[in-house]
Amino acid sequence: MANKIPTKLPEILYEDKNVFVFNKPVGLMAHSDGRTGEITLADILLEKYPKMKKVGEPARFTDKNGAEKIIYRSGIVHRLDKDTTGALVVAKNQKAFEFLKRQFQERSVKKKYLAIVYGSVKNDKGTIDRPIGRSKSDFRKWSATRGARGVLREAVTDYKVLKRFSDKKGEPFTLLELCPRTGRTHQIRVHLKAINYPILGDNLYAGSRPAALGFSRPALHSAGISFEAQKGKRVSVEASLPDDFKAALSEHQH
Numbered sequence: 001m002a003n004k005i006p007t008k009l010p011e012i013l014y015e016d017k018n019v020f021v022f023n024k025p026v027g028l029m030a031h032s033d034g035r036t037g038e039i040t041l042a043d044i045l046l047e048k049y050p051k052m053k054k055v056g057e058p059a060r061f062t063d064k065n066g067a068e069k070i071i072y073r074s075g076i077v078h079r080l081d082k083d084t085t086g087a088l089v090v091a092k093n094q095k096a097f098e099f100l101k102r103q104f105q106e107r108s109v110k111k112k113y114l115a116i117v118y119g120s121v122k123n124d125k126g127t128i129d130r131p132i133g134r135s136k137s138d139f140r141k142w143s144a145t146r147g148a149r150g151v152l153r154e155a156v157t158d159y160k161v162l163k164r165f166s167d168k169k170g171e172p173f174t175l176l177e178l179c180p181r182t183g184r185t186h187q188i189r190v191h192l193k194a195i196n197y198p199i200l201g202d203n204l205y206a207g208s209r210p211a212a213l214g215f216s217r218p219a220l221h222s223a224g225i226s227f228e229a230q231k232g233k234r235v236s237v238e239a240s241l242p243d244d245f246k247a248a249l250s251e252h253q254h
Contacts, residue, residue, distance in 0.1 A: 009044055013087060014237045018096035018230055020075075021237045024088045026217055026244075030079040031059075032071045042074040045090065056097045077101055078109075078183060086113075086222030086239040096230065103227050104183060110226040113178040113188055114162075114241070116219035116248060117197040118209055120172040125160040128191040132184045141204060142186045144194040156181040157191045163249070167212055173200060175249065177223075188220060213248035221245060 010028065014021040024030070024041065031042040046053055055075040060068060075091040077100045089109075091097035103109045132155040133148030135141035142148075144155065163175040174197065180187050189205045192198055198206035201215035213219075226236040241249075 009048065010041070013239055014235060016229060016235075018092050019100070019235075020090040020092065021225065021235075022088050022090065023239045024080055024085055024222070026083050026085050026242065029082045030076050030088065031073045041088070041090075042072070042076060045074050049092070052092060055091055055094050078104060080222055081186070081189075081218070081220075083217035084220045084222060085242045087225045087237050088222065089225060089227065099230055100227060107181060108228065110224075111180055111183075111222065112224040113180070114221045114223045114245065115176050115178055115188060115192065116200045116213065116215070116245070117174050117176060117192055118171075118200055118206065119174065119197050120164050121159075121161050121174040121176065121197050123161075125158070128157045128159065128195055129155075130191060130194055131155055132187065132190055138204075142184070142190045144190045153184055154182060155184045155187050155191065157188060165249075171212060173213065189218065213251075215244055215248065217244075219245065219248070 009022065010025055011023040012020060013023050022041065029036070029038055029040040031040050052074045053072055056073040056077070058070045058072050060070055075097060077089050077091055077097060080086065080088050089100060091100050130144035131152035132142050132144045133152040134150045135143040136147050136149050158179045158181065160177045161174055162177050164172065165175070166172050178188050184190075189199055189202055193205040198209065200206070200213060200219040201211050202218035221242060222239060224236065224238045226234060229235050
């Protein structure tokens with residue numbers, strides 16, 4: 001069943017005169033990829049705040065007819081995959097955008113994710129330090145294993161086990177807290193696949209493993225983000241667990 005895309009803004013977790021932090025729902029793209037006509041968070045923002053149109057950097061895309069298109073990201077400084085839920089920061093003006101972008105580049109923005117993965121993760125905590133390149137088998141995918149193509153970019157993710165549990169069939173799963181130190185495309189999904197604990201429900205990286213625990217999307221949630229506001233204070237925002245996580249974790253106590 002296709003997700004209904006909301007036409008009103010998602011829940012606002014934090015707002016000041018320069019910044020929004022939204023609780024992004026599942027199924028909502030942050031901004032257009034130039035290929036689909038879906039309503040995005042950027043579209044919804046523009047309807048309400050037309051002045052935000054050119055905040056940020058324009059992205060150039062080639063559409064399916066080969067024509068070049070320019071898409072404005074309307075203040076979106078970092079993105080979450082369409083089916084990843086949780087905290088997403090948006091700058092309201094260009095000055096705030098530059099200020100936040102610099103923090104992302106300098107890695108002073110702290111991000112915390114929660115994921116449910118297939119299998120019982122062996123170590124209670126660890127660091128995945130594996131550069132990421134393009135997958136040689138699928139243009140949609142990235143890879144952190146030998147044979148990745150193109151430029152390999154440094155990628156580091158710290159993880160901690162919060163809970164190990166099993167479903168009713170006895171299949172093991174692990175709830176992880178993940179803090180990426182870098183911000184590569186699909187980084188957490190790629191890193192977890194590389195250590196053989198892919199994310200539950202991740203059709204792109206978990207291969208043909210069956211969906212379980214009621215998930216019809218990758219079980220990945222942006223649970224918290226912290227950054228510096230322009231007046232120098234540190235802002236820390238948490239996004240509560242979405243319903244599918246709550247249901248999976250309450251049903252399968254082990």
